[in-house]
Structures are given as C-alpha cells and as structure tokens.
Amino acid sequence: MSTIRIEILNPNALKLIEGMQDLKLIKVTNEPESKLKTYLRQRRRNAISSPGLDEITDLVEEVRAERYGEK
Numbered sequence: 617m618s619t620i621r622i623e624i625l626n627p628n629a630l631k632l633i634e635g636m637q638d639l640k641l642i643k644v645t646n647e648p649e650s651k652l653k654t655y656l657r658q659r660r661r662n663a664i665s666s667p668g669l670d671e672i673t674d675l676v677e678e679v680r681a682e683r684y685g686e687k
Contacts, residue, residue: 624630636642660666667675 622633624633633642633644637644
C-alpha cells in the first residue's frame with residue numbers, strides 16, 4: 617500500500633474520489649494538523665508582520681544555547 621497527498625483543485629474531482637471510496641478502491645483519511653502548524657498560523661494571524669527565517673533561526677539558536685549550553 618502506498619500513500620499520496622492530493623490537492624483537489626476542482627470540486628467535481630471530490631465526487632470522483634468519494635465514488636472510488638464507495639467502491640472500496642481507496643481509503644480517504646484527513647491528516648490532523650500538527651500543533652506547530654496550528655501555533656504558527658495563530659501567531660502569524662495576530663502579528664503585524666511575520667518573522668523572517670533569520671529571526672526564527674536566531675531564536676531557535678538562543679533556546680538551544682540555554683537548554684544545552686553553548687558548545
């Protein structure tokens with residue numbers, strides 16, 4: 617068995633997928649969203665501007681230094 621992720625662009629395609637599921641050709645499951653994705657979406661929604669990659673990297677490095685000590 618293999619797993620793939622599909623983005624549905626046309627609503628009519630969903631009907632085809634549901635039909636294949638009814639015929640027991642495929643199994644459709646919804647993946648729960650990770651806590652990190654949920655947290656980031658909430659933070660970005662409430663923020664005036666999203667932090668850049670450099671800002672995130674700096675913050676992660678600070679936390680790692682505190683937690684594990686600088687090496």
